[in-house]
Amino acid sequence: MVIISFAIIRIRRLFAVVILTGIFSLLAAVLYVVLAAVVSTLLMLATLSLTANVEKAHKGWKPIPLLIVIVTGGLLIWGTLDMPLYGDPEAPANKHVAPRYINDSMGEVGMPNIVTSVLASYRSFDTLGEVVVIFTAGIGVLILLGRGHNRWRPGQSSRVAPIRREEDV
Amino acid sequence: MSRHSILRVVAKFMIPYILLFGLYVQFHGDFGPGGGFQAGVIFAAAFILYALVYGVETARKVFPSWATRLLLAGGVLLYAGTGVAGILLGGNYLDYNVLASTPLAGQHYGIILVEFGVGMTVCATMVTVFFVFAGQDH
Numbered sequence: 001m002v003i004i005s006f007a008i009i010r011i012r013r014l015f016a017v018v019i020l021t022g023i024f025s026l027l028a029a030v031l032y033v034v035l036a037a038v039v040s041t042l043l044m045l046a047t048l049s050l051t052a053n054v055e056k057a058h059k060g061w062k063p064i065p066l067l068i069v070i071v072t073g074g075l076l077i078w079g080t081l082d083m084p085l086y087g088d089p090e091a092p093a094n095k096h097v098a099p100r101y102i103n104d105s106m107g108e109v110g111m112p113n114i115v116t117s118v119l120a121s122y123r124s125f126d127t128l129g130e131v132v133v134i135f136t137a138g139i140g141v142l143i144l145l146g147r148g149h150n151r152w153r154p155g156q157s158s159r160v161a162p163i164r165r166e167e168d169v
Numbered sequence: 170m171s172r173h174s175i176l177r178v179v180a181k182f183m184i185p186y187i188l189l190f191g192l193y194v195q196f197h198g199d200f201g202p203g204g205g206f207q208a209g210v211i212f213a214a215a216f217i218l219y220a221l222v223y224g225v226e227t228a229r230k231v232f233p234s235w236a237t238r239l240l241l242a243g244g245v246l247l248y249a250g251t252g253v254a255g256i257l258l259g260g261n262y263l264d265y266n267v268l269a270s271t272p273l274a275g276q277h278y279g280i281i282l283v284e285f286g287v288g289m290t291v292c293a294t295m296v297t298v299f300f301v302f303a304g305q306d307h
Contacts, residue, residue, distance in 0.1 A: 042217065046303040110273040111199045111280065119204060120280040124263040127283070128248055130206075131290050135245045138294035142238075145301045 001027050012054055018044045097122075173222075180222040187215035195288045199277070205284040209291025217299050225304045237293045237300070244290030251282045 004024045008017050022041035084091035101118055109117035119127055195208035220228035252263040260267035265279025 042221075042299065043302055046299070049303075108272075109276045109280075111276070113199055113201060115202075116199050116204055116280060116284070117276075120283050121265060121276055124252075124265075124283065127287065128252070128263070131245055131248055131287050134294050135241060135290050138241050138290075138297045141298050141301055 001031075014048055014054065018048060177222055180218055184215045184219055187218065188212060191215065191292075195284065196281070198284055199280055205287025206291055208284075209288040209293075210295055212288065212292045213295030213299075216296050220299065220303060225300055229300065229304075232296055232300075234300075237297045240289045240293035241297065244286040244288070244293065247286035247289065248283050251279055251286070255279070 001024060004020050004027070008020050008024070011017055011020070018041060021044065025041065084093075088094070101114055101122065105111065105114050105117045105122075109121045111117040111121075191208050191212035191214075194203035194211055195205065198204035198208065216228060216232050219231065251265075251268075255264040255267060256262055258267040263279075263283075265276045266272035268275035268278045
């Protein structure tokens with residue numbers, strides 16, 4: 001992953017960079033068992049088909065960004081020093097509500113999958129908020145990029161700068 | 170991509186199984202790994218694959234914009250409506266215990282409804298974002 005990160009920085013061709021980013025997120029998903037959104041690679045490719053595919057060359061190197069990165073990285077590493085070990089059963093996060101979920105969720109919710117009962121039942125409000133966030137994201141994309149007709153101003157597309165009018169997207 | 174016949178045939182062959190797997194992840198989420206978020210993305214992936222191989226315009230005929238918008242809003246409404254149903258039946262908001270005769274059955278119904286709402290919204294969002302991005306002019 002470190003090698004890929006350096007390659008992403010060095011390579012000027014954006015197509016290769018996008019593919020490398022996809023490999024990076026896939027590797028992260030495999031290593032840390034996280035469900036990284038690999039769909040983003042697809043979106044990057046779609047964007048790339050609209051824009052140029054070579055990064056603009058920039059010359060000279062600026063010391064201040066490097067300094068900020070080093071300081072932020074150092075702070076983050078310093079912050080992890082007194083964190084409990086990954087998966088430590090004595091960690092405060094595992095002492096609070098997790099025993100209740102593990103011991104009582106079968107009697108209270110009755111789902112063999114504790115993750116589902118926590119997500120959809122114990123933390124239902126949280127999940128409702130997440131769904132609303134996703135809904136807002138979809139609506140936002142529709143508003144910004146969608147080309148439906150503007151119902152309130154007939155004859156005018158809802159886009160800010162109409163290129164050509166079409167049916168709706 | 171009208172010339173890549175291998176790609177077209179393989180994609181056509183795989184799409185039903187992707188959809189079926191998405192439904193399995195959706196409705197088996199209470200017994201195994203899965204749930205609405207994952208199922209929505211898998212279900213949307215089938216449509217995105219179709220759009221990649223056959224073009225966004227063709228995919229729009231399969232999944233028109235009124236359908237994506239209906240699913241987009243319907244998922245959130247289904248989720249919130251499950252909560253309101255809890256109030257109407259005498260419980261708190263998003264209290265599933267009162268949805269059926271026994272609390273455990275009520276929890277089961279509530280979770281299935283809520284997860285289905287999540288799946289609808291996630292699927293519609295993914296499809297919308299891809300179609301809108303990929304359907305831009307060059």
